[in-house]
Amino acid sequence: MHNRDIGAFAWRALTGYTTRTVLMLIAMAIGVAAVVMLTALGEGARRYVAGQFASLGTNLIIVIPGRAETAGVSPSTLMGETPRDLTLDDAMALTRNYRVRRIAPLNIGSADASWKSRSREVTVFGTTHELLALRHWELAKGRFLPDTDIDIASPVCVIGTKIRDELFGAQPALGQWMRIGDRRFRVIGILGSEGRSIGVDVQEVVMIPVASAQQLFNTPSLFRILVEARTREAIEPVKTFILETLKERHQGEEDVTVITQDAVLATFDRIFTALTYAVGGIAAISLFVAGILIMNVMLVAVSQRTAEIGLLKALGAAPRQIVALFLAEAFLLSMLGAVLGLLLGELGSMIVRQMFPTLPAYPPGWATLTALLVALATGLLFSLLPARRAARLDPVLALSGR
Amino acid sequence: MAVIELRQVHRDFQVGDQTVHALDDVNLCIEAGDYVSIMGPSGSGKSTLLNLIGLLDRATRGQYLLNGEDVTTLSDIAQAEVRNRQIGFVFQAFHLVPRLTAAQNIELPMILAGVAKDIRDVRVNEALKALNLDSRAHHKPDQLSGGQRQRVAIARATIMQPKVLLADEPTGNLDRKSGQDVIDILESLNARGITLLIVTHDAEIGGRARRQVHMLDGRIETDQTSEVSHAQP
Numbered sequence: 001m002h003n004r005d006i007g008a009f010a011w012r013a014l015t016g017y018t019t020r021t022v023l024m025l026i027a028m029a030i031g032v033a034a035v036v037m038l039t040a041l042g043e044g045a046r047r048y049v050a051g052q053f054a055s056l057g058t059n060l061i062i063v064i065p066g067r068a069e070t071a072g073v074s075p076s077t078l079m080g081e082t083p084r085d086l087t088l089d090d091a092m093a094l095t096r097n098y099r100v101r102r103i104a105p106l107n108i109g110s111a112d113a114s115w116k117s118r119s120r121e122v123t124v125f126g127t128t129h130e131l132l133a134l135r136h137w138e139l140a141k142g143r144f145l146p147d148t149d150i151d152i153a154s155p156v157c158v159i160g161t162k163i164r165d166e167l168f169g170a171q172p173a174l175g176q177w178m179r180i181g182d183r184r185f186r187v188i189g190i191l192g193s194e195g196r197s198i199g200v201d202v203q204e205v206v207m208i209p210v211a212s213a214q215q216l217f218n219t220p221s222l223f224r225i226l227v228e229a230r231t232r233e234a235i236e237p238v239k240t241f242i243l244e245t246l247k248e249r250h251q252g253e254e255d256v257t258v259i260t261q262d263a264v265l266a267t268f269d270r271i272f273t274a275l276t277y278a279v280g281g282i283a284a285i286s287l288f289v290a291g292i293l294i295m296n297v298m299l300v301a302v303s304q305r306t307a308e309i310g311l312l313k314a315l316g317a318a319p320r321q322i323v324a325l326f327l328a329e330a331f332l333l334s335m336l337g338a339v340l341g342l343l344l345g346e347l348g349s350m351i352v353r354q355m356f357p358t359l360p361a362y363p364p365g366w367a368t369l370t371a372l373l374v375a376l377a378t379g380l381l382f383s384l385l386p387a388r389r390a391a392r393l394d395p396v397l398a399l400s401g402r
Numbered sequence: 403m404a405v406i407e408l409r410q411v412h413r414d415f416q417v418g419d420q421t422v423h424a425l426d427d428v429n430l431c432i433e434a435g436d437y438v439s440i441m442g443p444s445g446s447g448k449s450t451l452l453n454l455i456g457l458l459d460r461a462t463r464g465q466y467l468l469n470g471e472d473v474t475t476l477s478d479i480a481q482a483e484v485r486n487r488q489i490g491f492v493f494q495a496f497h498l499v500p501r502l503t504a505a506q507n508i509e510l511p512m513i514l515a516g517v518a519k520d521i522r523d524v525r526v527n528e529a530l531k532a533l534n535l536d537s538r539a540h541h542k543p544d545q546l547s548g549g550q551r552q553r554v555a556i557a558r559a560t561i562m563q564p565k566v567l568l569a570d571e572p573t574g575n576l577d578r579k580s581g582q583d584v585i586d587i588l589e590s591l592n593a594r595g596i597t598l599l600i601v602t603h604d605a606e607i608g609g610r611a612r613r614q615v616h617m618l619d620g621r622i623e624t625d626q627t628s629e630v631s632h633a634q635p
């Protein structure tokens with residue numbers, strides 16, 4: 001017997017009993033669609049959270065002056081010492097490691113900003129051109145801070161969209177000189193991104209070169225140093241490098257705190273992956289239910305078609321040919337059901353994405369593949385018993401319908 | 403040489419704590435090309451005998467030689483192969499697969515045997531023509547008359563060109579006219595060399611056979627061979 005003929009025979013059996021076939025297809029499709037959709041939701045939630053973290057910066061390490069209180073009482077605090085400042089030289093020192101992709105020193109302060117008759121108070125970030133890439137920000141217009149040496153104070157600034165709207169209104173802001181504190185800065189870029197950074201709305205921020213900020217606020221110390229490691233694996237070594245370098249530079253005093261967001265991100269990632277597996281697993285139970293349904297229906301099919309099985313035997317069908325015919329039927333059913341389910345699941349995920357655009361509810365590849373395989377496996381497995389029962393039927397009794 | 407030879411064949415059925423001797427020491431030798439009718443009252447073991455000859459059933463005791471070869475000890479697979487290639491069945495209830503067309507029903511034994519599609523198509527067409535069923539090729543069984551259904555069944559039984567054709571009450575579900583047609587077809591197949599065994603309780607049909615076997619209570623009661631065949635006009 002040729003495979004094509006087995007397939008054709010099974011296909012005719014399926015199309016010959018439409019109600020049964022449609023019911024089984026629905027059962028199988030629902031199971032597969034459930035797996036696809038639920039894992040899509042889980043994966044979507046995971047990606048959403050990951051995306052939120054990524055918008056803060058990838059492989060980001062933040063250096064803060066001062067020892068975190070959680071470390072306990074250190075001798076320096078006992079002796080009433082204030083922690084040493086973080087300086088631009090400290091920041092420069094942190095670039096000397098191949099695992100560090102980029103660093104951005106950050107100075108922060110508030111000042112009055114004005115243009116012509118309009119003025120308001122703004123948060124000023126003193127930083128370097130690296131901050132843009134490090135924070136995954138985008139420019140709406142113009143350029144970001146120039147790529148010069150870190151200690152060059154140039155009178156340029158990049159402003160957030162709200163500042164532009166409030167100070168410049170409908171007038172073009174680019175190229176204008178505005179006043180910040182007691183100095184004048186030329187607007188060279190407008191930040192397009194939204195969101196918050198260190199609790200500040202980036203649309204309300206004015207960014208100037210870090211050296212300019214040090215002059216403006218008359219302080220040599222930095223508020224933060226942001227460091228981006230090349231890879232996730234590099235984060236820990238870079239952290240150690242930072243601590244050692246700064247300890248060495250600060251006369252053996254470990255007086256900075258280094259925090260990484262990836263640790264938190266990794267935890268969330270694990271939680272959501274586990275969640276996705278869990279809902280996928282729960283949905284997979286419905287596949288087993290579908291499998292049991294298939295078994296039932298196949299058993300009914302075998303008893304309905306007893307005479308046909310007897311006839312096939314009389315015509316010379318060997319037991320394994322009869323098994324093959326019934327398994328082919330189950331295979332076609334599960335395959336069609338699974339494909340239908342995949343389509344349904346994809347459609348459902350698409351509807352979810354349309355309804356909640358922020359949730360990237362794409363079914364993960366492994367889930368789609370697993371759902372397909374589990375559907376096929378259960379379909380075949382649960383049909384094995386009915387098929388073998390058919391193959392073992394006594395032809396004489398089967399033909400007489402007994 | 404005898405195509406079918408049964409030696410002291412018994413077939414017992416266990417019904418509750420009773421043993422029914424459906425076949426009780428049957429000895430039968432049928433020559434190739436013979437035309438045999440098996441008659442007897444209901445329950446006398448005619449179908450059991452035919453099923454045994456057709457390898458649908460196994461003897462409880464005794465020996466069965468087909469073409470001189472002992473087939474009682476063959477494996478399931480080997481027996482299936484013998485049924486497929488050497489034996490054709492025609493049943494009272496036709497036993498056509500309801501969802502398949504006439505042509506597809508006739509094709510079935512060749513599909514099981516793994517015959518290539520183009521050869522199958524040619525042979526099915528020939529069979530349809532020979533049995534005057536061309537116009538019914540794509541009809542489902544429920545669109546066919548009883549006589550047509552039995553003709554499809556005969557085409558299916560003979561499509562593998564078996565040596566032996568077994569018919570169990572082939573006219574039982576047919577009116578006189580279609581029954582006569584079916585008998586004519588079977589006899590013409592016999593005339594072309596096939597060994598024909600017909601089980602019937604119709605004395606008129608049974609009387610046409612060259613050899614007439616009468617059964618009673620699982621035994622062969624009489625076994626007559628007439629020199630002149632009534633089958634040929």
Ligand SMILES: Nc1ncnc2c1ncn2[C@@H]1O[C@H](COP(=O)(O)OP(=O)(O)O)[C@@H](O)[C@H]1O
Pocket residue numbers: 397415416417422423424442443444445446447448449450451
């Ligand atoms: N599967 C079976 N189980 C029990 N008894 C059976 C079975 N098949 C046939 N018989 C018995 O064997 C005897 C012969 O049956 P059968 O060959 O069908 O008779 P016939 O075809 O001559 O009417 C009957 O008594 C019948 O009841």
Ligand SMILES: [Mg+2]
Pocket residue numbers: 448449450
């Ligand atoms: Mg009978």
